[in-house]
Amino acid sequence: MLNDYLRVHGYAATDGDRFGWDTRIGVQAFAKDIGVLGADSVGSFDPSWVVFLPDGGVVQKVEFTVGAPAPAPGAEVVTLRSSLVDAVLLENAPPENDPPDKDGARSEPVEPTTTAAANEVLVVNGETIGLAEDRQRVKPDYLGDLASMVADGSPSLVAVLRTDAAPGxxxxxxxxxxxxxxxxxxxxxxxxxxxxxxxxxxxxxxxxxxxxxxxxxxxxxxxxxxxxxxxxxx
Structure with missing residues (x-):
């Protein structure tokens, strides 16, 4: 796993799982790049050099300062941008004063949902967004594209259901x-x-x-x- 990590990030690494000479060279180069003191003499990879984000995501804010003492174990070091896990078509936007919970999630929409007709497509900022089979939600594959269009902290955005002309x-x-x-x-x-x-x-x-x-x-x-x-x- 360590060799794979080094190789993916452009450092020397031994083939397989052995901590070989190339692994040592890669670890020292990595340590030097992140500012480890005495990087040229390190002989092992210290897991405290990296931050493990089990769920992944986009970093919105870094909670520590370069050059300051290292954060204590368990301390928050980064804040991730809230991820978009669902998008529902509503007749009207939800109230702006509906705050997210501690995990960044918001309550289920209380406005009536809208069902797109078979010949309607969802358009946001000029881009077509795919709809799920129920025609009331965005396809999961398009949530990433949609998330990039939502302003930070906003529970909604304006979209248009466009009717495409069928034959005849x-x-x-x-x-x-x-x-x-x-x-x-x-x-x-x-x-x-x-x-x-x-x-x-x-x-x-x-x-x-x-x-x-x-x-x-x-x-x-x-x-x-x-x-x-x-x-x-x-």
Whole structure:
């Protein structure tokens, strides 16, 4: 194990588990790099030279000072950044005054959870984040990416459920979708012969635009009208 540790960190090491001559050279070089007095004459590896972090993690704060006396056994030497173990889709952000417990964990969310539709994808800061099978949680494989986007100490961050257009569906400007007084929904398609109404059904929204289904073509030009203008689908 010692030889593996030295080798991984770029120091000389004997093959196998023996404490050979190369291991001694590697230990002395390591001791010199970390400031051990008399490093050139050490003949063994002192476990007190390193800090063992059984769970791993990212160090947020170092609790000791270089050059000061060594911390007492059992003393805190580093504070790890809280890790993200779960992420749930909520309709609203949890209260900011919900403090973490002593281990950095927070209480279960009390706001109603949101279930993403089959054709919705979760987007955070422009990046797509994978969802678990229940469509209410983030896939464990994406928690690391998500954690890098969360501000320290914040219990939540803003995300968007984006509706991707499926075959037979179209993404159009929101002002181009008309809902007239009769409840009919349509878009107006421009052509050389004028403007014609095409009935559509609203599927969802994506990036500030509307996803609709209807008898449209990729080359169709959708007319957009000011909200102050009264337009009907007839």
């Amino acid at each position: 569906e179209w993404v159009v400007p929101v002002p181009g979708v008309i809902i007239d007084p009769s409840g009919a929904t349509c878009v107006k398609v421009r052509s050389n012969d004028g403007v014609r109404s095409v009935p559509v059904s609203i599927v969802g929204t994506t990036d500030g635009r509307m996803v609709v289904s209807g008898d449209l073509e990729p080359a169709d030009s959708i007319a957009v009208y000011p909200t102050s203008v009264s337009i009907t689908c007839t």
